[in-house]
Amino acid sequence: MSELSVQLPDGTTRTLAQGTTGAGLAAEIGRRLAKDALVAQVNEQLTDLSTPLVDGAHVAIVTPASDLGREILRHSTAHVLAQAVTRLWPGAHYAIGPAIENGFYYDFELPGDVHFTDDDLAVIEATMRAIIAEDQPFTRSEYSIDEGLELFKDQPFKVEIIRGVASGTAADEDLDEVSSASVVSTYANAGGFVDLCRGPHVPSTGRLGHFKLMRVAGAYWRGDENRPQLQRIYGTAWESDAALAAHLHQLEEAEKRDHRRLATEMDLLSFPSELGGGLAVWHPRGGIIRKEMEDYSRSRHLEGGYQFVVTPHLTNKRLYETSGHLSFYKDGMYPPMELDNGTYYMKPMNCPMHCLIFKSRARSYRELPLRLFELGTVYRYERAGTLHGLMRIRGFTQDDSHIYCTEDQLQDEIASLLEFVMSVLRAFGFTDFTANLSTKDPKKYVGSDEIWEKSTDALRLALEKFGLPFQIKKGDAAFYGPKIDIDVRDAIGRTWQLSTIQCDFNHPERFDLEYVGADNQRHRPIMLHRALFGSIERFFGVLLEHYAGNLPTWLAPEQVRVLGVRDDHDDYARDVAGELRSMGVRAFIEEATEPLGARIRRAKLEKIPYIVVVGDEDVRAGTVGVNKRGSNDPDRAVALSDFVRAVVAEIAAHGAPEDE
């Protein structure tokens, strides 16, 4: 009667006095756990440590060094941020402040026309540290809706959240802010700061402290650009100073491999402001990498049964009226050019033009699947603030292909596409793939339910067949058909969405595409869109970051640099480089006008895969000294013919399908 029992994660049962809280349980288990405990997880539900446990519950104590623990820390740190801001700017409105990956944010509106600047972060952070030093308890209370509205009457964003929840029109994230549709829960700290929150929170602010405010940014209230723009402060928070330092170090590492920085350092390309934003020029060193990528792509497509097509950069607007894109995407297109015989646009996509190729004559079922491929350059007027290096630009080239097939061919075609895509991505060094399968948005789609179901199944089966882990994104498909997006994980664990395979029931309809079947009847083909790199520019950026600029030999702009020890070795060095070049290797020399160490250092900094040093012994014996990138232990006296053969083989192997 006066006891209760709970089950712990290890399966054991504990008998506790009636009214024991999560904190009490942690204390019974051990002093260390009591000190570390942040919140309790009771029957999968997170509660404050101060909440009494219920009989028969499964209880786990959440500690900082866990995903859940960090999320709690981050959420509580966000509250401290809001408390600090209201202390520094009395009358500040605070909106929402969730935990996010690696940290947290909180959105604010300051009184008057005041805005945070970067310099304010240090002041806010100092105030937060003071609040943490005060070790203020987080005290939970519950109120009725009316009481809640009264309590937050000076906080318009909180009022809007409470009203929304009360009227049942709230978004999911708002439910995190209150407790239920009829109960408003709050957490109070010292000094009169109260925040709306479902909780739970750490017991007191003293549990926090391993955090750093990162930046201030604008963010629309409710994510709606027609509503007021608030100011968002981002921070990162961790369970220990060591974990915080590790995260900051990781950010520095990511910055070092930033493709914009590497592209400049390695003299690959630039974005001259004379061109305008989001438009790149490729320098010789970037150009040769791009050529290798394109050559490889073309050769694989040729093997894969694709037919190459070329379409213009400009088109009469009628084409996009037919495709139906003009009404949807006009804002994302460059403005029209009015000419004598009509209105023209820069092309933002290749698909409608490929449809015209399909339509140019009668098609037989014997031609299907018809796979059209083009490295097609398109122009999209991306909004100024969205541009980001090579990842988001205004002029770019898609490795774009459109496949026309019958319904019966759909299944096999998708399966072979998936295999093709991953095989090519592997050749570029990516090995870790995941996928998203986007399904029909019931509010916005064209095509019959049967075809949606059939094609969605085909996509799903293909993913399952390859054992590719995937998540279903319900309702995330474009209106014209379901799709698979493929993400790759890079060398430092970031994921990038690259390839896409999309079913399209819209274009064949709008362009009235037909083929004649074996039954001598006309049929509508299904169209698949497929981009593998997505955009060559973006893929190039991802590659650079993945390899931190240390591109594999087949892609490296300069593959071998030959250095004579003294200038009387330069002639032999030239012979070596010439021999390599005659075998198709990009090899160059740097004459011996500087000490060898300096020239080696430069070549290393330029991330050249092979540095070849030749001196007296080499001239005599027809050998070279090979200093391979990443190695600190050069090979001396390698026969030139052996070296040439090895490098040529390495370069040739790049793109060999992995099953060879």
Add this chain to the structure above:
RNA sequence: GCCUGGGUAGCUCAGUCGGUAGAGCAGCGCAUUCGUAAUGCGCAGGUCAAGGGUUCGAAUCCCUUCCCAGGCUCCA
């Protein structure tokens, strides 16, 4: 497009209170002739993003435009 912060030599950056432009690296020249991550000396390099304004005087203060960064929104 919106919010905040920026734009100084090819790159990275300094430039105080408004007094007229600096460093390192890279480049070029000369010397140095060297066996695996920096040889020395010298030279050159600038419409301080662009335009306008205030001022005796503007890299510096104000306005407009362009470009960049981080976010938000958007992304066929």
